[in-house]
Amino acid sequence: MKLATFEHRGQTRTGALIAEGGLLDLGAAASATERPLVHSMQTIIENEAPALDLIAALVARNRGDHVVSAAEVRLLAPLPVPNSIRDFANFELHCLQALENSMRTRAASQPDPEAAYRSYRASGNYALPPIWYERPFYFKGNRRSCSGHDATIQWPRFGNLIDYELEFAAIIGRQGVDIAPEQAREHIFGYTIFNDFSARDEQVRDQQFRLGPSKGKDFDTGNAMGPWIVTRDELTDPYNLSMAVRVNGEERGRGSSHDMQHSFEDCIAFVSRDETLYPGDVFGSGTVGNGCGFESGRYLEPGDVVELEVSGLGTLRNLLGPRRS
Numbered sequence: 001m002k003l004a005t006f007e008h009r010g011q012t013r014t015g016a017l018i019a020e021g022g023l024l025d026l027g028a029a030a031s032a033t034e035r036p037l038v039h040s041m042q043t044i045i046e047n048e049a050p051a052l053d054l055i056a057a058l059v060a061r062n063r064g065d066h067v068v069s070a071a072e073v074r075l076l077a078p079l080p081v082p083n084s085i086r087d088f089a090n091f092e093l094h095c096l097q098a099l100e101n102s103m104r105t106r107a108a109s110q111p112d113p114e115a116a117y118r119s120y121r122a123s124g125n126y127a128l129p130p131i132w133y134e135r136p137f138y139f140k141g142n143r144r145s146c147s148g149h150d151a152t153i154q155w156p157r158f159g160n161l162i163d164y165e166l167e168f169a170a171i172i173g174r175q176g177v178d179i180a181p182e183q184a185r186e187h188i189f190g191y192t193i194f195n196d197f198s199a200r201d202e203q204v205r206d207q208q209f210r211l212g213p214s215k216g217k218d219f220d221t222g223n224a225m226g227p228w229i230v231t232r233d234e235l236t237d238p239y240n241l242s243m244a245v246r247v248n249g250e251e252r253g254r255g256s257s258h259d260m261q262h263s264f265e266d267c268i269a270f271v272s273r274d275e276t277l278y279p280g281d282v283f284g285s286g287t288v289g290n291g292c293g294f295e296s297g298r299y300l301e302p303g304d305v306v307e308l309e310v311s312g313l314g315t316l317r318n319l320l321g322p323r324r325s
Contacts, residue, residue, distance in 0.1 A: 001055065002314075003190070004228040005041050005080055005148070006073040012080070014038050015073075016055050017228060018062065023073065028066040029058045041079045041229070045189050046279045048173045052231065077146035078192055078229045079171060083280030085141035085223060087167070087196055088267055090260045092128070093289025099126045101294050105161075105204050125210075136262035136270050139212045141196070141284075145220050149227035152319045156219035159199025161299045162320060164306045166245040166253060166291030168313060169194040170238070170264040171229060172281040179272040184265035187277065190231040191238060193308050193316040194284045195224040200294050225282075226316045235312050239263065243288045246307040252298065255288030257310075 002017035008025070015023035026038035037051045038044055038058075044051040089095055103120040110116035120126055147153060155162060173189025196217065203216025241257040262270075267283055293299045300306070302322045309315045 001052065001231040001234055002228045003041065003044065003055070003078065003231065004226075005076045005078050007076060008068055008073045012040075012076065014041055014044060015068070016059055018059060018067065020067070022067040022069050024059060024062055025066045025068060026055060026058060029062060030054065042081075042083075042280050045079070045171065045173050048189055048279075075149040075227050077148040077223075077225045078227070079225070079280060079282065080146060082143045082146065082171075082282040083278050085143050085282045085284065086138045086271065087141055087194075087284035088136050088138040088262065088286045089132070090136060090262050090267075090286040091255070091288050091291075092261055093255075093259065094287045094291060094295060095128050095132065097289065097295035098287075098292070099128060101297060102126060102204055102207070104297070105200065106208075133261065136267045138267070138271075139217070141223055142218050143282075145218070145223050147221045147224045147318065150317055150319070151221065151224065152321045153197050153224065154219060154221045155302060155321050155323050156199050156202075156222075157324050158215070159202050159219075161200040163198045163200050163293045163299055164245060164247070164308070165194075165196040165198060165287040166243055166255070166308050167194040167196055167285045167287055168192065168238075168241065168243070168257065168310050169225065169285060170283045172268070172277050172283070173232070173279055175276060175278050177272050177276040178274065179268055179277070181265045181269040184268035185232070187268055188232050188264060189279070190229040191235050191313060192225050192229045193227070193310050193313050194282075195306065195308050195316060195318060196284060196287070197222040197224065198292075198294070200299065224316060224318050227314050230313055241313070242311045243291065244309045245291055246309070247300065247304050249305075252293070253288075253290035253295075255291055257285065257288070259289060260285060
């Protein structure tokens with residue numbers, strides 16, 4: 001099942017993608033007593049089993065009423081305000097290439113860039129530490145800065161090197177603590193595509209303190225998700241997905257979810273140690289290798305159209321807005 005949040009005639013609605021390509025307006029299709037279960041994506045997630053049963057029934061009994069075409073609506077982030085966002089770093093190739101370019105970027109601002117680069121490399125501070133292979137690492141994002149499919153991403157005033165990140169995400173559907181890895185998939189409601197837009201020049205400054213990314217990833221509209229959530233039952237193998245990114249139609253990178261070092265199940269088990277997970281928590285996979293400009297030094301320009309395509313999940317498209325003074 002593919003579930004979306006959209007705006008239609010000034011109202012925010014939830015919908016199910018139907019075979020004909022339209023969206024069934026769930027609130028309009030439901031009876032008055034059924035409507036509370038589909039009022040928002042958060043309520044659907046919190047009431048997973050009965051809500052999904054109801055949505056399946058609404059789709060089955062639909063006869064064309066209450067269906068709107070994609071052209072009539074504005075897709076929002078499928079979960080407009082997540083309960084929380086954790087974004088992991090689960091792809092080795094991305095980490096290695098990003099560390100290399102981070103050294104190059106920081107060294108470029110020094111009087112002797114090559115000498116600075118050699119110094120950074122010799123220090124060992126930019127090596128991928130052995131513990132990365134042992135446990136999943138993550139940072140927490142701003143849950144109130146989410147954008148949806150076809151949304152324009154604001155160019156932050158403090159950044160010059162704006163970048164895309166090819167990721168997908170798992171949405172937690174069931175509350176739990178101390179969750180065992182073998183039980184963790186039951187706590188996933190579904191999956192969506194995630195573009196963690198970043199101001200790389202600001203991020204390089206952030207990480208000189210070695211606390212992880214902060215302001216370089218914190219600006220309005222910067223967490224793009226969509227175009228919908230694919231429920232867990234429909235995506236039977238999340239670790240065999242082809243992933244690609246295009247900028248203005250040109251492919252910039254390609255990878256596979258098969259290369260994740262730590263599965264979502266391992267991430268859930270790790271985070272839930274003595275910490276309760278709640279419905280609506282979002283776990284980003286991290287960027288697939290070759291999935292961002294930071295790895296190659298190719299960044300975005302105003303007006304660029306970025307498309308992330310993940311097999312089974314669809315395509316998330318965003319426009320980068322103009323520079324602002």
